[in-house]
Amino acid sequence: MPSPIRQEFDLSGPADATRIKAIAFDFDGVILDSVQLKADLFIDCYGGRLDESQKAAILAYQAQHGGMGRVEKFRHFERNVFGRIPDEATIAGLTNQYSTLLMARIASCSELPGARAFLERTSTQLSLHLVSGTAHHDLVAITAQRRLDRYFDTIVGSPTAKADAFAHIVRSGRWLPDQVLAIGDSMTEFHAAAHTGMPFVGIVAANEPNPFPRTIAVFQDLDALSRAWPHLELAPAPAGNG
Structure with missing residues (x-):
């Protein structure tokens, strides 16, 4: 066995x-x-606006909370990584962008x-x-x-x-x-x-x-x-x- x-x-x-x-x-x-793809997409949604410590924080949180929904994750990133009050319009934009990127790339997994x-x-x-x-x-x-x-x-x-x-x-x-x-x-x-x-x-x-x-x-x-x-x-x- x-x-x-x-x-x-x-x-x-x-x-x-x-x-x-x-x-x-x-x-x-x-x-x-698709675990690595999902993690990379959070980085990609923020474009080139992240420093290395912010990237590391996002990837670490994703590794610990892989089964959590993306809306909750983006709210966490906004509040705890960037120190911003989560704005629902911003969260909606990020989640829509994530969905678009995901559907374009998921076939490669x-x-x-x-x-x-x-x-x-x-x-x-x-x-x-x-x-x-x-x-x-x-x-x-x-x-x-x-x-x-x-x-x-x-x-x-x-x-x-x-x-x-x-x-x-x-x-x-x-x-x-x-x-x-x-x-x-x-x-x-x-x-x-x-x-x-x-x-x-x-x-x-x-x-x-x-x-x-x-x-x-x-x-x-x-x-x-x-x-x-x-x-x-x-x-x-x-x-x-x-």
Whole structure:
């Protein structure tokens, strides 16, 4: 059985994959190799008006809050990076520019290893849902262009908060929270899963640090997760981190 990147379980009563009835996937960094593009777009939206410390602050915040919607991020940048009171007209202009750049460049991003095969297999057995910080209208368009939409029972993007989306999935399927698995690459999804009481699996690229607690199973991509699935033990996201 392939091992997670870091398999240091310290579980009390772990669940196994056979209990899972539904999966809530993040998009960027889990299905699509678009994390770096998304980060670069925030820099590009400000053109040449950034110094190196401002660029570093934007990239650091994006790395920590990858699953957050772009409107909230631009508000944070305006207030905390530039020291300005966020102006809604400015925020609207930046988010529209971001959307235009994203739709022009997203086609260059490849799917991550094993992503489509994992969706193809699990969609015949489980209820699959896509929950992303990408603006909803962009997310719907991107998944339709790539014919990924056919795998999901629901697709939810920003401005819906991930915790709200997760809770709705649990309620709509009349499942228990521990029957719905969240798969993500950032602490945003992890905290949302903790808030909802769902188990969580992290996706962390081989060259990236693992941000998740040691009780969380972490895999390099969905290909590795697929190979480990028959023997997978799932830890709940600790509620203290939600």
